[in-house]
Amino acid sequence: MNQQKTGLAGIIISQSPALGSYADVGGEQLWIDVLTETLKHGLSPVSWTDYLYLSVGGTLSNAGISGQTFRFGPQISNVYELDVITGKGDFVTCSTDKSPELFYAVLGGLGQFGIITRARIALQPAPKRVKWVRMLYNDFSAFSQDQERLISMNGIQEKDGADYIEGFVLMRQGPLDISFYPLSDQPKIVSLVTQYGIIYCIELVKYYDNSTQNSVDKDLQVLVQGLRFVHGFHFEKDVEYIRFLNRVHYDELILRKQGFWDVPHPWLNLFLPRSQISDFDSGIFKDIFLKQSITTGLIIIFSPIFNCFLFIFS
Secondary structure, eight states, rough: OEEOOOTTTEEEEEEEETTTTEEEEETSHHHHHHHHHTTTTTTOOOOOOOSSSHHHHHHHOEEEEEEEEHOOOOOOGGGEEEEOOOOOOOOOEEEESSSHHHHHHHTTTTSOOOEEHHHEEEEOOOOOOOEEEEEEEEEEHHHHHHHHHTTTTTTTOOOOOSSEEEEEEEEEEESOOOTTGGGHHHHHHHHHHHHSSSEEEEEEEEEOTTTEEEEEEEEHHHTTTTTOOOOOOOEEEEOOOOHHHTTTHHHHHHHHHHHHHTOOOOOOEEEEEEEGGHHIIIIIIIIIIITTTTTHHHHHHHHETEEEEEEEEE
16 A cells, blocks of 8 residues: 555545545545645545535535536545444444445434544546536526436447536526626626526536647537527636635635625525426426515526436525
């Protein structure tokens, strides 16, 4: 085993023939610190949450779901081993081979079966940059079907699919955050939202590095070809990998300055079967939110697995 200690206490990066690269991380460590330390070695975990200033033990006690889940699984699917303090006060090292019942119970167990003090997390070579794309839709069926199409493209016909896919809602009654888009295009986006009342956005990301920088644009073109977004409402950025993963922190800094970050607000996660999402759109988004002019916070919609959509209200 080739073991490399990093400069931050609580994070040790190692490599073995059986597992490849991995990091042993204290449960109290924040994911942003894990990212920063692993990038120093050209490595990175593969599955994330949208917000990185959360503890490793905390997200692994839930699930750790984001736009990479469809491809790499949630964070709890990318853990090799745990150190756990049980309700009886026992200190147990567990994995799929050692105390597997405890291992699977603690991952996503909401802290009911033990407290995670260390996690061994899978690592892969980190990309350098990302192509960050947003596409706007005025039709929910096209929006949801295109999401399903995108998450099904990995490996099909030797095409390498997207690395991250999420969706969200832009509503006329706001708040309407259009800071991602070029200033010259923001008026037409506001006009589109005003016209339809509700607009849906697919957010797609494709990673690349020096070896794939000459092919990433072509790969991205293949991914979006045939998608049914509103003509002329396709937007793209090219940013560093860490800038994309840490994107919510930039919003946090703005909200903190405005005094809004710590304001209590509802938070609701709903998993819905594919068969019910159209009824949810018409019954909740259109018949309640739009008709009654109800102001909402951020609404995220994406498909972490086939035939299932996650709706996040915050």
